[in-house]
Amino acid sequence: MASNFTHPLFPLIRKLDSIATLTDEERQAVENLPVRIRALRARHEIVRHGEKASQCCLILEGWACRSKVISEGKRQIFSFHIAGDIPDLQSLHIPLMDHDLCTLTQATVAFIPHEAVRDLTMRFPSIAAVFWRDTLVDAAIFREWMISMGRRTAFDHLAHLFCELYLKQQAVGLAGEHRCPLPITQGDLADATSLSNVHVNRVLKEMRGKGLITLRSNTLVIEAWDELIRAAEFDATYLHLQKRAVP
Amino acid sequence: MASNFTHPLFPLIRKLDSIATLTDEERQAVENLPVRIRALRARHEIVRHGEKASQCCLILEGWACRSKVISEGKRQIFSFHIAGDIPDLQSLHIPLMDHDLCTLTQATVAFIPHEAVRDLTMRFPSIAAVFWRDTLVDAAIFREWMISMGRRTAFDHLAHLFCELYLKQQAVGLAGEHRCPLPITQGDLADATSLSNVHVNRVLKEMRGKGLITLRSNTLVIEAWDELIRAAEFDATYLHLQKRAVP
DNA sequence: CGATATGTTGAGTTAAATCAATGAGTGTGG
DNA sequence: CCACACTCATTGATTTAACTCAACATATCG
Known part of the structure; x- marks a missing residue:
């Protein structure tokens, strides 16, 4: 159960650890995810509204946000994301993007094919549950933001x-x-x-x-x-x- | 594959049909969910903020909403729900309620134990996917509401x-x-x-x-x-x- | 039928937007 | 290394969309 601080996906492991207790096997499976790691500059659009996503984006370093451009240069930011977050996990079940995902700072991100994530969730239902739960917490935060915006x-x-x-x-x-x-x-x-x-x-x-x-x-x-x-x-x-x- | 219009859970089947294609076996499993059906008056609180939910609520007839009371009699409604919706599906993974679920009109609802829903999702991963997807669409609607509220x-x-x-x-x-x-x-x-x-x-x-x-x-x-x-x-x-x- | 909830309208107030200009960092290329 | 460009932060003056308060009208329901 020792954390591997040097593994590139450590931020994800750290986040999962903060929510659930992983078995060694689960941790292994997560660490063995096939990833493509990229360094991105600040204000880089990772996925755009209207695109069909075929992979998920895991933030390893830096900040990103989900947002949508409204008419006339205005934009709405829906959420901020930090290391360990998978901001577009939802694209696993809703591939058609209804918003953008952009970096805010210089960032290091890992791209994981949907296929691999799906396979992981199939083999480990408890990881699926944690991922699902994470998207539900996202939604809870959206609700709280609504209160902030409205009231x-x-x-x-x-x-x-x-x-x-x-x-x-x-x-x-x-x-x-x-x-x-x-x-x-x-x-x-x-x-x-x-x-x-x-x-x-x-x-x-x-x-x-x-x-x-x-x-x-x-x-x-x-x-x-x-x-x-x-x-x-x-x-x-x-x-x-x-x-x-x-x- | 014939729809059973008279089955009490027909609204749920109808909604699932509008999203995905169910096999006969899946349809059977959904129809066999153990439910407790209740008629509720308008403006009845089904689950309250702070409670621990142990069941999900399926709307069969009428309207409900998720909401939260803010200071001084103000309240924020987060979503409206109609027949076929399971507004507190999230409680499956986040039992502690961070908002209320109330009827808006007279309503008929079915209560389904978490246990039964969990069992259903374990046996039928594709139903799990549809449920997960539904909570993700919820979140997408929250995001759109944010735009409405803010901009x-x-x-x-x-x-x-x-x-x-x-x-x-x-x-x-x-x-x-x-x-x-x-x-x-x-x-x-x-x-x-x-x-x-x-x-x-x-x-x-x-x-x-x-x-x-x-x-x-x-x-x-x-x-x-x-x-x-x-x-x-x-x-x-x-x-x-x-x-x-x-x- | 009266009681209560819901809908309607007017008058005055306010939080935040917009417009406009300036100042302070930051980075790039000559 | 400095100059230019650019982004970001700051401040003042004015406008405005929506709120609050208050009164009254109309449904709806037991």
Whole structure:
């Protein structure tokens, strides 16, 4: 059961470990997945709306997002993805893409043929269950984002998002003590929250002013966790984190 | 392969038929699911946020919704559900509910133990795939709703929702010629779109005024489908509908 | 039939958008 | 190494879509 930290797919193993307990055989099978590893530059489109996907994309390093371009240069970001995520796992059952998958930063990704993923899920129903579950947590996060978009103020929305992004990274060991990478621009935050980038900027200024967060050199530092949680009325239930849970 | 129209679970079979092609054996297995059928009054809470679900709820008749109560009597509706839907299928892999499931109208529902559903998916991987796929389409709809909430005007948002609700019912044979049941209040529409009910009312008036729709006695009539689609910039890809309705 | 839920309309308010300009980083090629 | 270009961040002024509050009308139902 020893983790192989040097295996290229380690981020995936680490994520699966944070959700479930793998047998040696399962771990082996995952590590033996046939992958094609690529280094991508920032803002690279991996799969586009309308395409038929025949493989899944596993993030090994860097950030990606799912998004869709709306009329007139506007776009909506649906989710952020970090190492260990398979953002287009859904394409296994819905090959026709209804949105784009793009890198936000420089990134290393592994492409895994659908065939191989399907084979893995056939041979190991418990891995299938974990994958299915992961797409369901995705959906739960979408629901929470709906609440943020519809019913929270810009301030609460961003506060809520920061709580979420911190905890998601914390759960897989990518965060520090109330600090985590946030390698995205204010424009990206605006696209994710459906706010204008001008307004995002103003709200961030207000948060800084209140001593809630610091945000520089692509790092988010949460200076007042309790206060941030309270402001956002953040309840982590929807993230369905299992092991490493909330501090 | 003949449809058994009188079987109590017919709505589920009809929905599965609209997505996939079942073998006789699979159809048999679905029809033999152990169910507990109940008639529920309107606005009845089926499962609540925070509860641990041990069964799934299949809608046989009437409408239900997934929702969450936000502070101060506000609530967000995440999705509408009609006959054939299993709105809490996700509880199979995430038993802890992060939202509520409620009826909107009088409804007949069938409760199926998780155990039985799990057994079904183990024995018939292709049914598992269809179920998984269905939760993925759910997620796709959530994403589209995010776009509506964040980037569309109230008018376009409602127009888009009407297109969606019509097509979803049409796909399982529950809609007529550009008309379908819409047994929900303006308040429900407001909760689903994150608009105030006052504003929903005004927008509906405007739509009526433009001759786009008629909405009375719980029936939505789309008077100008092409125009409605154009107004909403509606693209049905995200619904991932497969076949057209059965009989 | 009265009671309660739902729908309708007007008037005033507000959170966030837009428009516009400027400042601060970052990177590339001459 | 600097200059140019480009992206990203910041601030002010103005506009606007949608909200809130309040009153009243009309269904619907027991």
